[in-house]
Structure formats: C-alpha cells, structure tokens
Amino acid sequence: MTGFDIALLSASFVTFFVVIDPIGVAPIFAALTDQSSAKHRRAMAIKSVLIATGVLLMFAYLGEWLLGALHISLDAFRAAGGVLLFLIALDMIFEKRTERREERVENMAHEDGTPMTSEEDISVFPMAIPMLAGPGAIASVMLFMSGEGATVGGQLAVLGGLAANLVLCLVIFLAVGPLMKLIGDTLAAMITRILGVILAALAAQFIFDGIAGALL
Template identity: 55%
Template sequence: MLDLFLSAFVTLFVVIDPPGCAPIYAGLVAGASHAQARAMALRATLIATGILLGFALFGEQLLSGLHIELASFRIAGGIMLFLIALDMVFEKRTERREQRAEKVKATPEVEDVSVFPMAMPMIAGPGSIATIMLLMSRSEGTAQTLVVLAALAAVMVLTALSLIAAGPLMKLLGARVEAVITRLLGVLLAALAAQYVIDGVKAVLR
C-alpha cells in the first residue's frame, strides 16, 4: 500500500506541480491583500479538488458509457502525460501558464482568479484529470482506491500551502532553482508516462 501511495503521490505531484503554480499565482494576486490571496488560494484548491474527485469517482463510468476500454485510456493518458513531460523539460508548459496568467491580469474586471485560471485549468487541467482517472483505473478494491484518494488529498494540501506561501517561496527558491526542479520532474513524469503506455499495451496483448 505504501508503494501505491508513493507512486500516486509522485505522479500527481509532478503533473499538478505545486511549485510551478506558486509563481503564477503570486503574479496574479500581486495587488490583493494577504487575506484575499489566502482566501483565493484555499478556494482554488477546494474547487480543483472537487473537480478531480468527481473524475476519480465517476471517470470509469464515463469511460464505460463512451465504450472506451481502460487499456485504451491508459495508452492515451500515457501519451498525453509524455507530451506534458516534454513541455516541462523544455519549459514550454511554464511559458503557456505565464501567458494565460498575463491575459487574466490584462482584464481589469477579473478579480477573483480562484476559479479561472487557478482551479481550472492550472490545477485541475487535462493532465491531472487524466492522471487521477488512470490511477483509479489501476487501483483494485476499496483499500487501494482510498490510498489513491489519500495521495490526491496530500498533493492538494501541498498545493494550497504552495499558493498561500507563493510570495516567500519564490524569494526562497528563485527562478533558476524552479527551472531545474521543473526539468527534473519532467524527466520523472516521462518515465511514468512510458510505464502507463507499456501497461496499456500489455493489457491489449493479453
């Protein structure tokens, strides 16, 4: 069970990328008070958790309704995660996040960033939705399902803490350290994505 928890935790942590969300959030709430920034951080995390929890619990039924086999979803999800990993290694993902944040900042009437762009698509985006559905499809029985959900809860708590401490965190880490961490996490995610594809292919061949 510990191996499953660690695997699920690392996968979700790499895809959601709390350290990568922190600088984007810090820029979005630069004009807000500390209390407002903290409230939006908690709200964004709760909304994203609700979205991911919904896909975790009912994603398999959705696939069944669309007549999509789990093996096919594992292969497709693995390819999607691999593309995200490539973006992380070559810093394209960070660039897109920053561009999205700049668009929101350029719109004066948008004040609350907790729903868009933080909750979705930055935290609960296509990659994290696909990941939680993949992890749930691999879990067998109630015990393993609860372990995966516990890993999700742990990552979301870390995400909330990262957003709340975004300003001091960025001063502590700096842009260069963040870039190195992002690249390392991208390589790790690429390996995990390849494993998902291998598992899906094995299931098809069986």
C-alpha cells in the same frame, strides 16, 4: 489485495506531484494575485484547492462515464485547456490583466457609491482548472482509480497521494504571495512576463499533445 498499499501511495504521490507541479504552479498563482489583498489571496488559495479537489474526486469516480456520455476525448480536453491557458499567458506577457483591473475600478461602482474592487476571482479558472485539476491530473486519477486503485485500500492510497499534493499546493500558495510582494513592482512585472512566456509554452505543449493524441 484490500489492505492499504504503501507502494501505491508513494507511486500516486510522485505521479500527482509531477502532473500538478505545486512548485511550478505557485509562481503563476503569485503573478495572478500580485495586486490582491492578503485576504483575497488567501481566499483564492483555499477556494482554488477546494474546487480542484472536488473536480478531481468527481473524475476519479465518474470521469470515464462523464466523458463518454458527452463524447469528449481526453485529448480534446487537453487541447481546449491549452488554448485557454495560452490566452491567459498573452494577458500576463502584455499586462492586459492590469489594464482591465484599472479600467474596471475607474468605470464601475456599486449601487451605494462605493468603488468596485479590482480583485478577480481566479480560483476556478485558471487555478483550479486547468492548473491544478488539469488533463494530466485528471487522466492520472482516472487511471489509478480504475487500475490498481480498484480496491478500497488502493483507492485510499491513491486519494492519500492526491490529498498530500493538494495540501502542499495550499501551503505553498499561502506562503508565496507575501514573498512575491517583497521583491518589488519592477521585478514582479519582469517575473510575470517570464512566467507568461513559460505558461504559453506549457499551453502550446497541451495543444500539441492533444492534437497528437487525437491523430494517433
């Protein structure tokens, strides 16, 4: 079949919605940019989605060859991503990120004497990788493109489902920051810690899945 496949579009949209989880990732984005300006938050939202798009497109067409050439299994990728996510979760729980931001502002300055900004670039890690373009999304796009998406129409359907989810992520990211600002610092700190615990559990699941997949 070479025509556009509506059923495959629906299946890919639902699959990517589950593995990317735009609703679940949005509060993490808000927590990581809780002290950022609106301009920086908007830039991080756009940049993280664009980078995730590039990564997923790369794996869609070159994923199997790249991992094979490097002798890296998807399970190893999943476990490594889980470890990195767990470190981020610890920072969120114990507010180490806030401490580092304050120390950076106090100890660093531009050569012209203007103060350094405390805003961090979280677009590549952890937002684009592994929150958006994580092991689940990478595995899904590789499987879709090598299976039912082998035809031109199938590829367009798969990429359409992926694009719809990434656009949804961008829209939610742009809206969730101002909303989180309205709730206040105390409640925001509490939510950040709760999300840190949830992220730690997600990271542990990534690690367990990677280890289990490697042993089976």
